[in-house]
Amino acid sequence: MIKGDKRIIRGWVMYDWANSVYNLVISSAIFPIFYDNITTKHFLEENNLEALPEGMSVTVDFFGAELSSSVLISYVLSASFLVVSFLSPMLSGVADYSGNKKRFMQFFCYLGAVSCMSLYFFDMVPLEVGMLSVFLASIGFWNSLVFYNAYLPEIAEPEDHDKISARGFSMGYIGSMLLLVICLSIIMFIDEKYTSFCFLLVGIWWIGFSQFTYSVLPNNVFKKKVEKGIVWRGFKELKIVFKQFRKTYRLKRFLLSFFFYNTGVQTVMLMAVIFAKKEVDWSEGGGDVGLIIAILLIQILGAVGAFVMSRLSGFLGNVKTLGLSVIIWIGICAAAYIVTTPNEFYFLAAMVGLVMGGVQALSRSTYSKFLPETTDHASFFSFYDVAEKVGIVIGTFSFGFLEYALGSIRYSIFAVAAFFCVGLIALLFVPKNERLKTVTES
Numbered sequence: 001m002i003k004g005d006k007r008i009i010r011g012w013v014m015y016d017w018a019n020s021v022y023n024l025v026i027s028s029a030i031f032p033i034f035y036d037n038i039t040t041k042h043f044l045e046e047n048n049l050e051a052l053p054e055g056m057s058v059t060v061d062f063f064g065a066e067l068s069s070s071v072l073i074s075y076v077l078s079a080s081f082l083v084v085s086f087l088s089p090m091l092s093g094v095a096d097y098s099g100n101k102k103r104f105m106q107f108f109c110y111l112g113a114v115s116c117m118s119l120y121f122f123d124m125v126p127l128e129v130g131m132l133s134v135f136l137a138s139i140g141f142w143n144s145l146v147f148y149n150a151y152l153p154e155i156a157e158p159e160d161h162d163k164i165s166a167r168g169f170s171m172g173y174i175g176s177m178l179l180l181v182i183c184l185s186i187i188m189f190i191d192e193k194y195t196s197f198c199f200l201l202v203g204i205w206w207i208g209f210s211q212f213t214y215s216v217l218p219n220n221v222f223k224k225k226v227e228k229g230i231v232w233r234g235f236k237e238l239k240i241v242f243k244q245f246r247k248t249y250r251l252k253r254f255l256l257s258f259f260f261y262n263t264g265v266q267t268v269m270l271m272a273v274i275f276a277k278k279e280v281d282w283s284e285g286g287g288d289v290g291l292i293i294a295i296l297l298i299q300i301l302g303a304v305g306a307f308v309m310s311r312l313s314g315f316l317g318n319v320k321t322l323g324l325s326v327i328i329w330i331g332i333c334a335a336a337y338i339v340t341t342p343n344e345f346y347f348l349a350a351m352v353g354l355v356m357g358g359v360q361a362l363s364r365s366t367y368s369k370f371l372p373e374t375t376d377h378a379s380f381f382s383f384y385d386v387a388e389k390v391g392i393v394i395g396t397f398s399f400g401f402l403e404y405a406l407g408s409i410r411y412s413i414f415a416v417a418a419f420f421c422v423g424l425i426a427l428l429f430v431p432k433n434e435r436l437k438t439v440t441e442s
Contacts, residue, residue, distance in 0.1 A: 279340070
């Protein structure tokens with residue numbers, strides 16, 4: 001395969017267009033609102049209430065445990081990321097050894113898409129079954145990204161990574177915005193009771209558009225031959241890569257910083273709507289539709305932000321540009337603590353949008369550019385993925401735990417701000433050039 005093939009790059013970018021609808025419709029906008037409305041409705045029915053009294057939180061029964069609805073979803077997401085953190089290194093080693101990245105990517109894509117479609121039945125089944133769909137959809141989405149991201153250093157030269165990564169994220173934002181508008185039209189102009197049809201559309205969109213990607217992405221780029229004992233050999237492959245990773249200096253320093261600041265980014269993305277539903281008064285701000293419009297604003301500016309930060313990195317360098325974005329994130333956390341009105345939340349959403357797409361796209365391309373010469377890209381990206389997912393486990397758990405312990409979801413913002421602060425400090429110690437060191441056999 002020749003690096004820089006425009007047809008292959010277009011196909012790779014299309015997967016961002018295909019799968020980003022999960023991140024927007026399921027993780028950020030429609031499903032969190034749907035979930036909050038359904039759990040609130042059942043809570044009111046069970047307690048013979050017409051409206052939720054001020055200061056009272058919605059609780060649910062989950063396998064006999066009484067939990068706040070927001071605490072439950074943060075714990076379920078944390079559990080899914082824990083599974084992803086365990087699976088991705090193991091499977092990436094197998095994928096690198098066998099050269100089968102595309103097959104693994106397809107499996108998790110279809111698992112995630114079908115799980116999204118099963119959310120159509122969320123209000124018709126026991127809560128435990130519905131949350132299983134949330135759990136599996138998360139595993140499918142995030143594990144497919146390990147193998148997708150690993151293609152970047154194989155299809156493009158390092159100097160093009162920032163531009164192509166930003167292009168992928170921007171396409172993802174545009175595609176997911178388009179489906180969100182369709183879903184919003186169904187809710188506003190047909191009937192809100194058809195909200196669950198949006199989950200079917202997500203699965204169909206994800207599977208359908210991903211076929212453009214699978215039709216052009218190569219499998220087994222380095223022509224690796226598969227022998228018996230593929231799982232064991234996959235572990236050996238991962239062990240070799242880990243030894244190579246330990247020799248790097250700049251890459252390890254960057255991954256440490258990424259672990260902390262990305263924990264903050266992903267926690268905001270996953271819990272922002274739940275926070276806004278609880279802490280912002282939407283009675284005069286358009287209600288659920290107003291909240292979805294705020295999320296749509298984030299997506300529009302996210303597409304712009306990805307390209308702006310890509311261009312800015314050409315002048316400042318990747319690490320300095322990321323540092324600037326993390327400082328903005330810290331300011332966003334400080335502002336979030338005092339947000340109470342829809343207009344304030346709209347302003348905050350605009351700021352989040354400007355830095356969200358950029359920090360994600362630039363983080364992916366920076367890691368890709370910092371990699372040593374290798375054919376084991378999936379294994380190297382599994383370390384990136386584990387750092388991301390373990391961080392999300394800690395972030396979402398901390399978010400839910402602080403609410404549980406202190407009695408208010410607003411205090412959870414302190415945990416998010418702390419992650420950004422530590423990430424910024426670690427980013428200051430990422431050197432300009434790579435330094436290799438000898439690592440002795442253990």
